Amino acid sequence: KQEVTQIPAALSVPEGENLVLNCSFTDSAIYNLQWFRQDPGKGLTSLLLIQSSQREQTSGRLNASLDKSSGRSTLYIAASQPGDSATYLCAVSRVDSNYQLIWGAGTKLIIKP
Amino acid sequence: DAGVIQSPRHEVTEMGQEVTLRCKPISGHNSLFWYRQTMMRGLELLIYFNNNVPIDDSGMPEDRFSAKMPNASFSTLKIQPSEPRDSAVYFCASSLTEYNEQFFGPGTRLTVL
Numbered sequence A: 001k002q003e004v005t006q007i008p009a010a011l012s013v014p015e016g017e018n019l020v021l022n023c024s025f026t027d028s029a030i031y032n033l034q035w036f037r038q039d040p041g042k043g044l045t046s047l048l049l050i051q052s053s054q055r056e057q058t059s060g061r062l063n064a065s066l067d068k069s070s071g072r073s074t075l076y077i078a079a080s081q082p083g084d085s086a087t088y089l090c091a092v093s094r095v096d097s098n099y100q101l102i103w104g105a106g107t108k109l110i111i112k113p
Numbered sequence B: 001d002a003g004v005i006q007s008p009r010h011e012v013t014e015m016g017q018e019v020t021l022r023c024k025p026i027s028g029h030n031s032l033f034w035y036r037q038t039m040m041r042g043l044e045l046l047i048y049f050n051n052n053v054p055i056d057d058s059g060m061p062e063d064r065f066s067a068k069m070p071n072a073s074f075s076t077l078k079i080q081p082s083e084p085r086d087s088a089v090y091f092c093a094s095s096l097t098e099y100n101e102q103f104f105g106p107g108t109r110l111t112v113l
Helices: none
Strands: A010-014 A020-026 A030-038 A043-050 A058-060 A062-065 A074-079 A086-094 A101-103 A107-112 B005-007 B009-013 B019-024 B031-038 B040-048 B052-054 B067-073 B074-079 B088-095 B109-112
Touching: A020 A030, A020 A086, A030 A062, A030 A074, A043 A058, A043 A062, A043 A074, A074 A086, A101 B040, A101 B052, B005 B088, B005 B109, B009 B019, B019 B088, B019 B109, B031 B074, B040 B067, B040 B074, B052 B067, B074 B109
Parallel strands: A010 A107, B009 B109
Antiparallel strands: A020 A074, A030 A043, A030 A086, A058 A062, A062 A074, A086 A101, A086 A107, B005 B019, B019 B074, B031 B040, B031 B088, B040 B052, B067 B074, B088 B109
């Protein structure tokens, strides 16, 4: 059974720092991995999607990597800003049912001005 | 595009009442998902539609829950009768195909008293 873990559950860093959020999964047979952010009281915003054949994806100050063999993904945020404060969730989709996302519990990120 | 649209944004009702949540997916997307989010259980997939046809409703908790998608631009999730344990945030999401990233609506926060 696929399980997705995000550690730490919460992270607080000063503005301007580069930081890494971690996501691990137990079964390497994934179709893709997606990173989302969720602001309090709001919906989820898709940040990056990495196909199982890819190693990384970049969007602006965000870079996501994928290592299927070790069951890990990282989300790198460069030059963090207070506006980056949110909960970040990762989700993996199953090979046998691509639409089925298995979710991590999220990392709550606070960027201090 | 306006993104995924959900209504109402907030719903407060009394136990036993019927609740109908509505969703308009992104135009051109053929996959639609209903999720429920609670603090205890995180995000749960309730039902998945592909080309307006329910493909997987294994996440629908009970017969009190039903979902329809009469056309490509509209879906409803109905709870009848509602119970306090149904209180949660309900999200609708759509994707171009089941293989693509999912885009979420702002959610409906349901409170059943």
